[in-house]
Amino acid sequence: GAVVSQHPSWVICKSGTSVKIECRSLDFQATTMFWYRQFPKQSLMLMATSNEGSKATYEQGVEKDKFLINHASLTLSTLTVTSAHPEDSSFYICSVAHGRAPDTQYFGPGTRLTVL
Amino acid sequence: RKEVEQDPGPFNVPEGATVAFNCTYSNSASQSFFWYRQDCRKEPKLLMSVYSSGNEDGRFTAQLNRASQYISLLIRDSKLSDSATYLCVVNRGGGFKTIFGAGTRLFVKA
Numbered sequence: 063g064a065v066v067s068q069h070p071s072w073v074i075c076k077s078g079t080s081v082k083i084e085c086r087s088l089d090f091q092a093t094t095m096f097w098y099r100q101f102p103k104q105s106l107m108l109m110a111t112s113n114e115g116s117k118a119t120y121e122q123g124v125e126k127d128k129f130l131i132n133h134a135s136l137t138l139s140t141l142t143v144t145s146a147h148p149e150d151s152s153f154y155i156c157s158v159a160h161g162r163a164p165d166t167q168y169f170g171p172g173t174r175l176t177v178l
Numbered sequence: 179r180k181e182v183e184q185d186p187g188p189f190n191v192p193e194g195a196t197v198a199f200n201c202t203y204s205n206s207a208s209q210s211f212f213w214y215r216q217d218c219r220k221e222p223k224l225l226m227s228v229y230s231s232g233n234e235d236g237r238f239t240a241q242l243n244r245a246s247q248y249i250s251l252l253i254r255d256s257k258l259s260d261s262a263t264y265l266c267v268v269n270r271g272g273g274f275k276t277i278f279g280a281g282t283r284l285f286v287k288a
Binding site for chain 2: 096103104105106107108153155167169170171172174
């Protein structure tokens with residue numbers, strides 16, 4: 063299956079700063095990538111669908127101006143958490159889709175964000 | 179009510195035990211069903227797809243009951259390495275509307 067990497071794997075930042083998380087598809091050209099967020103002991107929540115060359119589609123309740131997504135190439139999507147606050151502390155996971163079913167989604171290893 | 183519901187557990191079982199997890203979903207239009215495994219602080223990994231006819235992969239058996247809108251996962255002869263959180267995943271279809279359950283935690287003890 064596709065190999066997906068994320069960088070950084072963990073980050074600690076001060077409140078008010080912006081944090082950029084990269085998601086790379088290493089061996090597959092991904093026209094679609096997904097960004098999820100997972101709080102402790104909760105399920106993964108889809109934040110947005112990232113489409114190469116076009117604007118991301120955000121899920122209801124996710125602020126597009128706070129979570130900036132850029133999918134500039136077929137192998138890279140970035141998520142920027144702007145003006146991060148402690149409540150943004152979470153596990154952010156991206157996935158790459160091969161086809162139209164989640165069994166062909168390949169997940170990155172995740173990025174653990176802690177905002178102090 | 180959550181669209182996909184699972185018993186959070188935890189299930190504490192001895193090695194060699196058989197354990198079953200259930201999951202219910204509320205959207206009758208759901209089309210695809212899966213079980214994922216997630217280890218602590220790691221990404222989810224696909225365990226198996228779930229079909230109406232049922233499917234088996236070694237010690238793991240998955241079943242789907244569309245009429246009752248529930249999915250099950252049976253693990254036989256539990257191993258220590260089976261300790262993880264098991265996520266029930268439903269795809270609504272019509273695109274990539276994937277809904278994850280909150281997961282069921284399993285601890286297998288020696």
